[in-house]
Amino acid sequence: MSTQEKTKTKAKGPLAGIKVLELGTLIAGPFCSRMLAEFGADVIKVESPDGGDPLRQWRVLKDGTSLWWSVQARNKKSITLNMKDVQAQEIARRLALDADIIIENYRPGVLEKWNLGYEQLKAINPATIMVRLSGYGQTGPMKDLPGFGAIGESMGGLRYVSGHPDRPPVRVGISIGDSVAALHGVIGAMMALRHRDVSGGRWNGKTGEDCVAGQGQMVDVALYESVFNLMESLVPEFDHAGVVRERTGGALPGIVPSNTYTTGDGENIVIAGNGDAIFRRLMLAIGRDDMANDPGLARNDGRVPRTLEIDQAIQSWCEGQQIDSALQILKDADVPVGKIYSVRDMMSDPQFLARNMFEQHAFADGTAIKLPAITPKLSETPGQTAWIGPQLGEHNAEVLHSLGYDDAQIAQFIKNKTI
Structure with missing residues (x-):
């Protein structure tokens, strides 16, 4: 079954009808939109024509593409846009104005250069919801610095308390800072969507009609703040009692055994x-x-x-x-x-199997692959994997046609290296 055929038979999730535009790479932004896609949102992912999202080449590869990509980009539609090109910026702008939620994780100021900043879009569509994930947030003296999950984990306090007291701090074995920020992005997007829907109707992006538009907003997610939000009693213990929580290895300090x-x-x-x-x-x-x-x-x-x-x-x-x-x-x-489980333990564990925590899918060549199942589990509108990570630009024609571009215009975009 082709990707488009799967799209037509995709069951409706709780976010069916919600349009999401993803402008981001690697982990935080894409993980945020991935969760929305898993529960029915129509997610269009914009990638560079020159190789696409760098995550496509991260860690273990199959035929030149990351196995991680199968999970991180499932249920998304991939289109390519050369964002240095003015025509590509206009296409992205059309997609943004038609979207319910825009998710981006560029450095602050990049979208503004492309005429895609929150205030620029909000002036036309007051219902715009934009989730902005960055290292340090959209304000403050560090906002323009590059921010990676590892730095967010360090600044947010997680690294300081991780490891043994007689050794340097260690990292968790996954990109936890990015993933935690992504989850904060999902929560923020859902709260903003709820506020928009109770404060008015929905703006019609195709006709420009204001249908008593609900109020959109910007969701400003900083990686270090997302990590900081998990740090339990750190602040009051230090402020009131002068206690600095230190590394304690595998123990949970103050809670014994x-x-x-x-x-x-x-x-x-x-x-x-x-x-x-x-x-x-x-x-x-x-x-x-x-x-x-x-x-x-x-x-x-x-x-x-x-x-x-x-x-x-x-x-x-x-x-x-x-x-x-x-x-x-x-x-x-x-x-x-x-x-303490390794992945080998998980794959044969009765609890994982009873909860159907693995899904089997197939690559285009028929090779089978198992992916983690979708969580959380909703009783009436569960998430699903309609297709695994798409090929680069797989949905160019479909998405551009939906915006009103004809075959001749699409051919010109290809010739001009716009897509």
């Missing part, structure tokens, strides 16, 4: 016995009745000063267990416990 332990067969296991009743069950399960019945350990505030003693007791027990026996004993005792 919650740590990573190693079993006798060398597997890593996470045990969270930090609830008062849970702690007692944990101690009984590992044969430490003395600690289970110690009144000084009955509450978390009594356990915190004795963290090392408690962790040593749990580790000593784990060393005498194989991973499977440790998991079973603690699960039987109703203690939260889990093995």
Whole structure:
């Protein structure tokens, strides 16, 4: 089945009828629009004719294209526009004025040079919703600096608390800063869409008619602020008590016990016995009745000063267990416990399989590929993968025809290297 045939049979999701224009590359902006596409939005992704989104060549490749691309660009339509070309800028402008949501992650000021800035579009279409993802936001002394997820993680506080206290900070093994910013972008877009819809109707981008237009707005997402938003009690603890949270390895500071332990067969296991009743069950399960019945350990505030003693007791027990026996004993005792999974563990795990967390699709050559299933799971309007990441410019003709351009004009665009 071709991409266009799949498009026609695509089930309606909760965002069916919502038009999204993606002007961005790599992770933050594209992940944001990916989630909208997964739940039914019609997403048009603009790419450079010269190779497209750089993510197409990142990490493990198949026939010159990233396997990651299959996920990051699923359900999107790809068109190519040379944004240095005036005609290409006009095409992008038409798409932007017809879109419900525009998602971009260029440096602040780039869209304005192309006559595609928020204020420029808002002057024509007051219902414009633009999600702008950048390293430092659209204002402030650092706004013009290049911002990557790694820098956002560092400035936002995540890197400082990640790792062991006697070693330099470490990174999480994925681009968590970009992804967290993308999720903030999705949340902001949905709130802006809700506000637009309750504050009026929808502006007609084709006729220019104002149908009692709802009020659009700009969603300003900074990578470092998105990470900062996850940092729990960092600010009040420092402001009120002068406490700076430090690196603590696998432990959860101030909440005891919650740590990573190693079993006798060398597997890593996470045990969270930090609830008062849970702690007692944990101690009984590992044969430490003395600690289970110690009144000084009955509450978390009594356990915190004795963290090392408690962790040593749990580790000593784990060393005498194989991973499977440790998991079973603690699960039987109703203690939260889990093995640290690799992707190999996930792909065969009964819980992942019962929840249908993998989808099987096929490349154009018929080769099968598994992708992660879509989350969150909605009971009535679940997301779906209608097609995996498209070829570069695969939807040029379809999208340009929808804007009113004929075949002769499209041929001229190709000749002029506009697309």
